[in-house]
Amino acid sequence: xxxxxxxxxxxxxxxxxxxxxxxxxxxxxxxxxxxxxxxxxxxxxxxxxxxxxxxxxxxxxxxxxxxxxxxxxxxxxxxxxxxxxxxxxxxxxxxxxxxxxxxxxxxxxxxxxxxxxxxxxxxxxxxxxxxxxxxxxxxxxxxxxxxxxxxxxxxxxxxxxxxxxxxxxxxxxxxxxxxxxxxxxxxxxxxxxxxxxx
Amino acid sequence: xxxxxxxxxxxxxxxxxxxxxxxxxxxxxxxxxxxxxxxxxxxxxxxxxxxxxxxxxxxxxxxxxxxxxxxxxxxxxxxxxxxxxxxxxxxxxxxxxxxxxxxxxxxxxxxxxxxxxxxxxxxxxxxxxxxxxxxxxxxxxxxxxxxxxxxxxxxxxxxxxxxxxxxxxxxxxxxxxxxxxxxxxxxxxxxxxxxxxxxxxxxxxxxxxxxxxxxxxxxxxxxxxxxxxxxxxxxxxxxxxxxxxxxxxxxxxxxxxxxxxxxxxxxxxxxxxxxxxxxxxxxxxxxxxxxxxxxxxxxxxxxxxxxxxxxxxxxxxxxxxxxxxxxxxxxxxxxxxxxxxxxxxxxxxxxxxxxxxxxxxxxxxxxxxxxxxxxxxxxxxxxxxxxxxxxxxxxxxxxxxxxxxxxxxxxxxxxxxxxxxxxxxxxxxxxxxxxxxxxxxxxxxxxxxxxxxxxxxxxxxxxxxxxxxx
Numbered sequence: 001x002x003x004x005x006x007x008x009x010x011x012x013x014x015x016x017x018x019x020x021x022x023x024x025x026x027x028x029x030x031x032x033x034x035x036x037x038x039x040x041x042x043x044x045x046x047x048x049x050x051x052x053x054x055x056x057x058x059x060x061x062x063x064x065x066x067x068x069x070x071x072x073x074x075x076x077x078x079x080x081x082x083x084x085x086x087x088x089x090x091x092x093x094x095x096x097x098x099x100x101x102x103x104x105x106x107x108x109x110x111x112x113x114x115x116x117x118x119x120x121x122x123x124x125x126x127x128x129x130x131x132x133x134x135x136x137x138x139x140x141x142x143x144x145x146x147x148x149x150x151x152x153x154x155x156x157x158x159x160x161x162x163x164x165x166x167x168x169x170x171x172x173x174x175x176x177x178x179x180x181x182x183x184x185x186x187x188x189x190x191x192x193x194x195x196x197x198x
Numbered sequence: 199x200x201x202x203x204x205x206x207x208x209x210x211x212x213x214x215x216x217x218x219x220x221x222x223x224x225x226x227x228x229x230x231x232x233x234x235x236x237x238x239x240x241x242x243x244x245x246x247x248x249x250x251x252x253x254x255x256x257x258x259x260x261x262x263x264x265x266x267x268x269x270x271x272x273x274x275x276x277x278x279x280x281x282x283x284x285x286x287x288x289x290x291x292x293x294x295x296x297x298x299x300x301x302x303x304x305x306x307x308x309x310x311x312x313x314x315x316x317x318x319x320x321x322x323x324x325x326x327x328x329x330x331x332x333x334x335x336x337x338x339x340x341x342x343x344x345x346x347x348x349x350x351x352x353x354x355x356x357x358x359x360x361x362x363x364x365x366x367x368x369x370x371x372x373x374x375x376x377x378x379x380x381x382x383x384x385x386x387x388x389x390x391x392x393x394x395x396x397x398x399x400x401x402x403x404x405x406x407x408x409x410x411x412x413x414x415x416x417x418x419x420x421x422x423x424x425x426x427x428x429x430x431x432x433x434x435x436x437x438x439x440x441x442x443x444x445x446x447x448x449x450x451x452x453x454x455x456x457x458x459x460x461x462x463x464x465x466x467x468x469x470x471x472x473x474x475x476x477x478x479x480x481x482x483x484x485x486x487x488x489x490x491x492x493x494x495x496x497x498x499x500x501x502x503x504x505x506x507x508x509x510x511x512x513x514x515x516x517x518x519x520x521x522x523x524x525x526x527x528x529x530x531x532x533x534x535x536x537x538x539x540x541x542x543x544x545x546x547x548x549x550x551x552x553x554x555x556x557x558x559x560x561x562x563x564x565x566x567x568x569x570x571x572x573x574x575x576x577x578x579x580x581x582x583x584x585x586x587x588x589x590x591x592x593x594x595x596x597x598x599x600x601x602x603x604x605x606x607x608x609x610x611x612x613x614x615x616x617x618x619x620x621x622x623x624x625x626x627x628x629x630x631x632x633x634x635x636x637x638x639x640x641x642x643x644x645x646x647x648x649x650x651x652x653x654x655x656x657x658x659x660x661x662x663x664x665x666x667x668x
Contacts, residue, residue, distance in 0.1 A: 036384055142626075155625075
């Protein structure tokens with residue numbers, strides 16, 4: 001060690017090269033962070049799913065897998081469709097106006113579907129992604145209000161949805177259940193993942 | 199290079215060997231002295247002081263059993279569940295190794311919660327031990343990440359849906375949330391990519407961070423010295439010392455506390471073994487029954503709950519409904535008013551408080567309750583980091599605090615346990631109300647601490663530690 005004072009011009013260069021090195025480290029991090037993204041294979045998966053609903057009886061629900069998510073197809077009875085009007089006052093977003101999970105134009109109606117009786121929805125709660133369970137039986141029961149008309153209950157955090165997948169007020173889930181893009185190929189042939197616009 | 203020490207030619211072979219090593223690796227010898235034979239710890243430690251050593255023991259159990267589990271486990275969504283069952287049924291003694299690991303996870307949290315409560319009781323986070331406490335809180339946070347990622351690996355229903363819920367917590371963050379959740383999952387739903395990366399984090403990345411933090415926690419502790427149940431500094435400038443400068447109220451860690459801790463280890467291992475052999479599932483609390491069903495992305499189990507050690511925080515998440523947001527906004531406004539009226543602060547600072555409160559209230563109205571639930575859950579852990587600056591009590595230890603402080607701490611513990619209980623229960627209207635009150639109490643306890651910890655008359659603190667030789 002010499003007693004000579006610090007050479008400030010050298011210090012400037014040390015700072016400069018340190019900054020350049022930090023930028024380089026930032027660039028080096030790009031491939032590593034990028035590798036967290038969905039792979040090309042994961043992106044390619046997700047083809048549309050065809051469903052035949054001819055055997056679906058009124059009041060029944062089937063679940064099909066689309067992009068790894070459960071998609072529900074339910075044929076509602078006329079009585080069940082009646083309940084949709086009764087609960088309207090208790091819903092957070094009865095008109096499906098919110099845009100976090102945009103409801104397609106053809107489902108922006110009171111029954112949230114193309115055919116009034118056939119509901120197609122993604123069975124994933126908009127709160128934290130559990131799959132709600134069927135609570136079609138009306139009347140008081142555990143975890144449900146006494147004036148329950150039938151619908152879906154997410155057991156994880158207690159969000160409740162009516163039979164059109166619309167969320168009730170003051171529940172953890174902010175949005176109605178997502179309606180996936182879908183269309184009818186024929187009267188009983190449904191395709192999920194594609195619609196007429198696309 | 200340091201001087202070479204010579205030993206007499208007549209010395210024993212052992213002495214010569216020791217000398218040979220000491221000349222070539224002196225730092226190992228000084229580390230032994232600094233951290234073991236000449237680390238003076240207060241002589242009045244009680245049973246609360248066992249849990250630090252026990253946490254280290256559980257860490258070792260987890261690492262060793264983990265190494266052996268990785269030899270048989272397959273981190274693949276198609277194979278993972280079956281490979282865990284293979285370990286349980288076909289690998290010789292595999293069931294024992296796996297049960298030690300799964301029980302170890304719960305034991306880790308039991309021990310760490312008690313260790314943290316000890317710190318709370320005796321003011322172990324107070325000056326000069328702030329960093330010891332902060333490293334400890336970081337260990338707690340990292341441990342939660344480690345436990346959460348490990349829980350996905352058996353690929354059962356609870357693994358799958360638990361991960362789905364927690365990863366979706368991140369998607370509640372405005373603007374960047376959905377992309378962040380995508381980056382964590384590596385797919386549009388929890389899947390093979392998620393399992394693989396969680397495996398990598400669980401066995402490599404997080405344990406390395408954990409070990410680093412444990413080392414920092416211990417080094418910082420040994421630099422400032424251990425606190426004790428009386429909250430008196432035994433190494434301070436006025437503390438009594440012997441001729442060699444060692445504290446009179448301290449005893450070397452080795453052999454005194456090594457022997458003391460081995461006794462604690464014995465008791466712990468009895469309880470631990472009893473659980474491993476007789477109740478490894480612990481009534482569904484350590485291993486949830488739904489996790490014996492393979493992951494099914496199409497059906498959520500009717501009742502899902504996290505493992506017990508997350509449930510107090512999970513309750514707080516569930517407590518934040520849009521109704522609760524109004525209560526929280528009221529709290530923010532009340533807090534700001536209190537700061538403006540009572541705080542001894544500059545005018546500019548007060549204006550900043552008012553401005554901040556207005557902005558926060560507006561955001562609380564604008565952003566979904568879901569996001570604030572996540573903020574509350576995260577905040578419940580993060581707030582612990584600030585404890586050294588929240589506590590303004592004139593004395594450190596609970597022993598010399600006003601008696602009503604003891605009752606307040608008792609209520610805090612009860613509230614925490616109730617929150618934990620509600621977190622394993624299915625949601626109910628009554629449970630929701632209780633957990634909302636509990637959440638407010640939890641945060642009130644910490645946020646109002648600068649005020650209430652000053653109240654009341656502390657009892658006189660003795661000059662020397664209280665110690666009765668047995």
